[in-house]
Amino acid sequence: MKNLEQLRVRYREQYRQKLSRPRIVVGLGTCGIAAGGEKVMEAIRERVAAKGLDVDIDFTSCIGMCYREPLVEIALPGKPGVIYGDIYPDKVEKLIESVVTGRPVFEWAAMQIVEDGVTPYEGLDIMESAPYYEKQVRSVTSRLGRTNPESIVDYIATGGYEGIEKALKMDRQAVIDEVKKSGLRGRGGGGFPTGNKWQFVYGAVGDKKYAVCNADEGDPGAFMDRSVLEGDPHAVLEGMMIAGYAIGADEGYIYCRAEYPLAIKRLNLAIAQAEELGILGDNILDSGFSFHIKIKAGAGAFVCGEETALLNSIEGKRGMPRVRPPFPAHKGLWDKPTVLNNVETYANVPFIIRKGGDWYAAMGTEKSKGSKVFCLTGKVNNTGLLEVPMGITLRDIIFSIGGGIQGGKKFKAVQSGGPSGGCIPAEHLDTPIDYDSLGALGAIMGSGGLVVMDETTCMVDVAKFFLNFTQLESCGKCTPCREGTKRMLELLQKICDGKGEIEDIATLERLAKVIKNSALCGLGQTCPNPILTTLRYFRSEYEAHIIHKRCPAGVCSALLVYVIDSAKCTGCGACARACPAGAITGEKKEPHTIDASKCIKCGACIQRCKFDAVTKA
């Protein structure tokens, strides 16, 4: 068998030389680009050229601090790399100046990255002890924001493809045993032990087998897989190759949603690069093992994230789930034994093979090993991507890493697991999170989206939002899901409109239970979770809507009453002029009043009032 040692030595040297030169690196993941990263890149190129500076300009993917995008790193030889946040083109001039003077612009710096043997700058957070990163681990995300995702040189120089090289020298069963030992469980939400899944496919009889990667990340509020695909595409390929070798597959598919064009572009590039070096394709490294990877772009159907629906979609059919058994391990893609894992699961595999299953199992809790990537969004100060050891508490994630709630408001709930998950209230913030503890709370780990909600979020409205989503995305194959989601949505709409009756709660609960037990696939079986958890933890809000016809969070417009505080009103008349319904009346310089029967609750008066005299309750 050939080995990659020579190549590795050469690439490591190239990579070392890259790091030894002054460089400016711009974060260009989808989030960086959305925040204007490309314009910043352009401005940097222009200024560097104009000044004739001898500086390299490079790009990387998302380091995780979405809340400070666009991010720019400036690293000078022998000095720490300084990460700057909120860099817009108008700040570029001053940043370039700092390259010339060698003095960082501390007021814009978010943190510094200090390599061994380098003296840190004083008065600037070092990444490992910065508030956002202190409680994180960087394992599967270790290359994100550090290497150039479109460079195979960077990948190989940082240990890439060592896993497949090592695996090819191992017995196939030994590879599976190593994954079993790591305790890795499916990161797509289900949490099925990955090693066991591989074992089933290994043992299944078939002349042809497939390894499929589920990159159809459809949960609203989740972008872990996008970040990994955009930031470390080779790791996903390598993980699939290792899986393919272990189970005896020679072909793999990545099913990626079409909404992620950048991820698809970088995957295609990575495949071409690996094929050119003979790491992917026929007779890999002269080992006799061949593996080909194809990319299938999804066509916009949430249900395709369900494994059997995904297989149907790859086959060119409507993405509807299949009845199980038979399971994909025995009859999967084109009825051949198929192993299906998600992006993050595959991306973990090269690290596990390289560093050993024991290394991985040392992180995490007894039943959930390793680390997990989460996306923290919603009404929290620091939104972004983070990787933490299993077993950390939600409080640590939201208040230490996330920096607490925006605007100093009160925390109300965190929604975990997207439309299949549930809302977890404040009293459970100290639960150590793993697959089982979240399940016990009625939520699920899901793929890792965490949406934080504060006191201004109405929980009935949130439940309605998710049901609206699942109802639209229900494929229509089985009755409980197709009809049930519709009926539950109607009931929630009725409650939000102030027409709810107290029996509706019991009806909702009964429907939820029936759908959970009888729907065909994961979409239907989990879609009642948002309702069940909000009913469990926030029942009083439902009751307020139904009995008192009030929305405590002030969200459901049908239940709001707009009033003018006569003590604050100066009688300027601005609200009366803004009101499209002519509901506001009053004498000049006298407090005005709102006629509730005419008010259409559009909120124009609140926006117009300079004295905060109009309130809704």
Add this chain to the structure above:
Amino acid sequence: MAACRCGENGYGKEEAMQKLLDQYRDYKGGLIPVLQEAQNIYGYLPKEALQRIARELRMPFSKVYGVATFYAQFHLKPRGRNIVRVCLGTACHVRGGAKIFEAAKEHLGVGHGETTGDLRFTLETVACIGACGLSPCMMVNDDTHGRLVPGVVGEKLEAYK
């Protein structure tokens, strides 16, 4: 009548379709990529194109139609040159995504799924575009715009001709 030459690379749409169908004729599970490419050629999926795909890939028209109507990405009616997709995912929802959608609706004068009369814009909503860290956000074609407030939506849209 002269053949249409408005496609890319000097090909007409018909030639592009033929090349596409030849490429995927014996490809396992090729229907979805064929529909995706055909939509790139025409901008939408005209009835004639669907019929031709069914004929050439040797499958019932009902299957082609079934797949084309199952996935949100496929459109059987002409669409605007610029596709505006306002995100109404969870993270955008709690940060006011609905107000962004209202602003886009008002600016373009069309509702959800509708196209402006001059075929310049089609307005849609999307459940999540994975840029939740920058919510609320919208996508215009392949460009993602984040941290929006209703006031800037019109200005962002006007950049697309």
